[in-house]
Amino acid sequence: MMRRVRAKKFLGQHFLEDLGIARRITESLSIPPSHVVEVGPGMGVLTQFLVQREDLDLYLVEIDSESVEYLHQHYPQLSNRIIEGDFLKFDFNKIFPDKFSIIGNFPYNISSQIFFKVFDNRNHVDKVVGMVQREVGRRIASGPGSKEYGILSVLLQSYYTIEYLMTVDEHVFSPPPKVKSGVIRLVRNEVDKLPCDERLFVKVVKAAFQHRRKTMRNSLKYVEFDHGAIMHLPVFDLRPEQMSVEAFQELTKLIEEHPLCE
Structure with missing residues (x-):
């Protein structure tokens, strides 16, 4: 049995340990049969529930080589679908011919960049369920008149229906982050093109x-x-x-x- 993966601060890793919350996150991705990318699976706390679902064609993208080794050992059935690399540089077109969904306990140091990448790939990313810092989640889901309302709010809400699903306390992570976390869900709306440039x-x-x-x-x-x-x-x-x-x-x-x- 391989030892636990060591959380690395420079990668923004905080491993979720509450299986009940992990299950709720994965159940929030309700989709027809589809390609799914899990971002930063770490030790597979979400993966263990995702692999049980027959409606998902699951891929893992993980930048941490220690986590990649762990995932290969514990999820051999995904061996050819574990991609070691930087999600922000990931070329979806090489794998997915059409639409796909994204899920993950997103690394906190790149969570905003992940959503900018979602925006850039809005014609292919159908749904997103992600755990981020609570502040980032509220910012993305907030409406006008709120101090959290900002660039990501406006850009993403133009193309997605967004829900803030739940707040997650610090103590369910190892190591605990210094802030609370939030889970949000994005579902692509029917807007193909905006009425402007x-x-x-x-x-x-x-x-x-x-x-x-x-x-x-x-x-x-x-x-x-x-x-x-x-x-x-x-x-x-x-x-x-x-x-x-x-x-x-x-x-x-x-x-x-x-x-x-x-």
Whole structure:
């Protein structure tokens, strides 16, 4: 029997030890037969429940070589589906021809980057169930008017229905993190394309929240468009946390319709 994997701080590893919570997380991924990627399985606390499900075509992506060795020993049936590498550099197109889902106790030091990668692959990532820092989970699930509402909230909510499922206390991990954790679920909505230029939309949202205490007028002063034509409109008096997802889309469309004069 192989010894336990040593948690590595530089990888943001905190191993979940509560099997009841692990089961609840895996049961939250309710899908028809599908490809599933588990991110950072560690010692397989989620994997042990996922491998029992006949509706899942499961792959594991793990950057820690010690964990990879552990997983090969304990889950030999997944030997050709255990991928050693950095999830953030993972090329999904090499394995999945179509849509797939993601699940995991996400490494806390890259949890936000994982969701930006989900956003970049939104036409392929159908569902996500992930445990992250509670602050990150609330940020992604929060709506306008909340201090947590931000870039990831607006970008992801444009394409996903998002639920904050539960808060998880520190003591159920080894080693315990310094913050509480939260489990969130993302389900792809029916939006194929936004009613505005999607690249410009991302640029507008990021520029707005870089200076979230300022009005949209001040936040967007460096975004290129004909400022003189529309900057007087009331929408530019708002701060970004006052703007709904739809309002950001409408604003982007407005900016798109007023390019700089040649």
